Amino acid sequence: MHPDYKLLIFDWDGTLADSVGRIVEAMHVASDRSNFARRDDFVVKGIIGLGLPEAIRTLYPEIDDEQLIAFRQHYADCYIALEAEPSPLFAGVVQSLDAFRAEGYRLAVATGKARRGLDRVLRAHGWEDYFDITRAADETASKPHPLMLEQILAHCDVRPEQALMVGDSSFDLLMARNAGMDSVAVSYGAQSLEALRAFEPRIAIDSFPELHAWLSLRAN
The missing domain is CATH 3.40.50.1000 (HAD superfamily/HAD-like)
Structure with missing residues (x-):
């Protein structure tokens, strides 16, 4: 020791x-479903580690509270589906x-x-x-x-x-x-x-x- x-x-x-690849993919899908422009992979990787609301607001400072709730749900739905078998x-x-x-x-x-x-x-x-x-x-x-x-x-x-x-x-x-x-x-x-x-x-x-x-x- x-x-x-x-x-x-x-x-x-x-x-x-x-699990980084799945996080990036789920964020892209959530962006599409929320009608926000995708951020590139490098930018999305740069917010990994933050809590999800803080991460989304960093990527999309203009997002309002109602949009944030919907975006979080889209992200969660996608990520949970990707994680049906947990990331190794x-x-x-x-x-x-x-x-x-x-x-x-x-x-x-x-x-x-x-x-x-x-x-x-x-x-x-x-x-x-x-x-x-x-x-x-x-x-x-x-x-x-x-x-x-x-x-x-x-x-x-x-x-x-x-x-x-x-x-x-x-x-x-x-x-x-x-x-x-x-x-x-x-x-x-x-x-x-x-x-x-x-x-x-x-x-x-x-x-x-x-x-x-x-x-x-x-x-x-």
């Missing part, structure tokens, strides 16, 4: 699960998380997903009770506000300097910075490594098992 860290906190989409976890995620638990780390999820969506994928993987705590965007403040990390720290009775946030978006890393916490950037998710390096992560990884290798190296 790494001497500095007791708690590892993971984003879900683009960090643990290979990235290679090495299961083995690495099991190793982290065996080594005594506390584990948590901090996601831009809604609670209903997060619970659905946790059930699909048999992980209802796997993590010490999970926080979803619709039950707290959206990233990059640090509230969900502060709630996780309080639940686990861990100080910010003893925790590590792992994510694929600027919102993840900025949230960690706002909470006084170190971060790890993953290069295989929604945003480019170049964009993530601006937030000074402790390390950038190209595959999930590299995190375990880095922590194990630091522990010896």
Whole structure:
């Protein structure tokens, strides 16, 4: 176990699960059904990590409240259909998380997903009770506000300097910075490594098992 860290906190989409393509597709479909012009894939990937209302308003600042409700429903309908079989976890995620638990780390999820969506994928993987705590965007403040990390720290009775946030978006890393916490950037998710390096992560990884290798190296 790494001497500095007791708690590892993971984003879900683009960090643990290979779901970015489905999010982009669902956003395009929702745009079509709501009669808004599609944003290109790069722009849509740039809002992944935000809570859904915040993401939609970022893409379409002119949207009114009634349109937002309809847009959210179109997105949810499409995404749930795409997720009839849940997006696969990235290679090495299961083995690495099991190793982290065996080594005594506390584990948590901090996601831009809604609670209903997060619970659905946790059930699909048999992980209802796997993590010490999970926080979803619709039950707290959206990233990059640090509230969900502060709630996780309080639940686990861990100080910010003893925790590590792992994510694929600027919102993840900025949230960690706002909470006084170190971060790890993953290069295989929604945003480019170049964009993530601006937030000074402790390390950038190209595959999930590299995190375990880095922590194990630091522990010896």
